[in-house]
Amino acid sequence: MPNYELEQKFMADGFSLICGVDEAGRGPLSGPVFAAACILPIGLEIPGLNDSKKLTAKKREQLFDIICQSAIAYAIASASPAEIDELNILNADMLAMRRAISMLSPAADFALIDGNIARDMPIPAYPVIKGDAISCSIAAASILAKVSRDRMCLEDDANYPAYGFAKHKGYGTKEHMEALHRLGPCPIHRKSFLKFLEKDK
Numbered sequence: 001m002p003n004y005e006l007e008q009k010f011m012a013d014g015f016s017l018i019c020g021v022d023e024a025g026r027g028p029l030s031g032p033v034f035a036a037a038c039i040l041p042i043g044l045e046i047p048g049l050n051d052s053k054k055l056t057a058k059k060r061e062q063l064f065d066i067i068c069q070s071a072i073a074y075a076i077a078s079a080s081p082a083e084i085d086e087l088n089i090l091n092a093d094m095l096a097m098r099r100a101i102s103m104l105s106p107a108a109d110f111a112l113i114d115g116n117i118a119r120d121m122p123i124p125a126y127p128v129i130k131g132d133a134i135s136c137s138i139a140a141a142s143i144l145a146k147v148s149r150d151r152m153c154l155e156d157d158a159n160y161p162a163y164g165f166a167k168h169k170g171y172g173t174k175e176h177m178e179a180l181h182r183l184g185p186c187p188i189h190r191k192s193f194l195k196f197l198e199k200d201k
Contacts, residue, residue, distance in 0.1 A: 001050060002139040004042050006128065010110050011042070015124070017072065019108035020137025021097050024052070024145035026089055028170030029180070029193045030163075031156060032078035033089065035096035036144035037104055037111065039072040040137050046070065049139050051132035052146040064147040067140045074140075075103035076148045085192045094119045100141075114138050160186045 007018045023035045040046075046067065052060055068074060077099035079092035087095065094117070101111055102122050111118070111125040112135050118125035131138040150169060157166035163179045163186060170176070185194055 002132070002134055002136045004136055006112055006126075006131075006135045007040075007042055007137055010112075010126070015110035017106060017108045018110045018112060018137060019073070019101060019104060020112045020114075020131070020135050020139070020141040021101060021125075022052075022114040022132055022138050022142035022145055023093050023096060024142070024149040025170070026093055027172075028190075029172050029176065030081065030165070030170040030186075030189045031149070031152060032080050033084060033093050033096050034076065034078045034145045034149040034152075035093070035100045036074065036076045036141040036148065037097070037100040037108065038067065038074040038137055038140040038144060039104065039106075039108055040067075040070065040140055041072060044070055044136070046136070046140070049136060049143075051130075051139055052142040053132075055143070057150065060143050060147050060150075063140075063143050067144060071140065073104045073106055073108070074144060075100045075105075076144055077103060078149075081188055081190045084190050088192070089190075090117070094121075098122055112138055114142065156188055160188070 019037045019039045021037045025033045079096040084092040113127045114131040118127040132142040153165045153169045164175050168176045
């Protein structure tokens with residue numbers, strides 16, 4: 001289970017407000033990639049807090065509200081499908097993370113970034129592989145990002161009901177692929193992720 005050991009390690013180095021940062025939505029064929037940054041009070045116990053992928057949607061929704069109420073600061077940002085197409089998904093991911101960090105108030109002075117890359121962050125940053133299972137701050141950020149993106153997928157489903165976004169959340173499921181072949185892409189699809197449609201013509 002995640003804990004505060006990493007946060008405490010960097011606080012011992014002189015940093016005071018450490019945020020965890022994570023993203024949601026790198027793999028889907030549609031919609032923005034979301035990122036969240038979250039500063040938790042060190043030692044705060046949130047029962048059930050864990051990597052968002054290990055939680056049910058209902059539990060994530062419950063924890064989302066608790067995290068928002070308990071955090072010293074949190075911010076949620078995104079990079080659009082157009083930005084993903086222009087920059088590539090990794091660079092768009094980093095852009096969303098930088099945006100989230102920059103939106104924090106009070107501002108963080110150090111960031112723990114989920115993954116193995118922490119590129120061009122606005123404050124000193126340290127990448128943590130599988131960080132959402134290690135750091136409470138990153139786990140909280142993973143839930144904020146995941147819930148925010150899933151909520152957006154419900155809106156997408158209302159706007160483009162033929163694609164099934166509420167069910168597959170933009171991932172390349174059989175249902176989604178069949179809809180793409182039948183209908184073609186809609187405005188929220190990532191064009192750079194749909195090269196297979198050209199090959200299939």
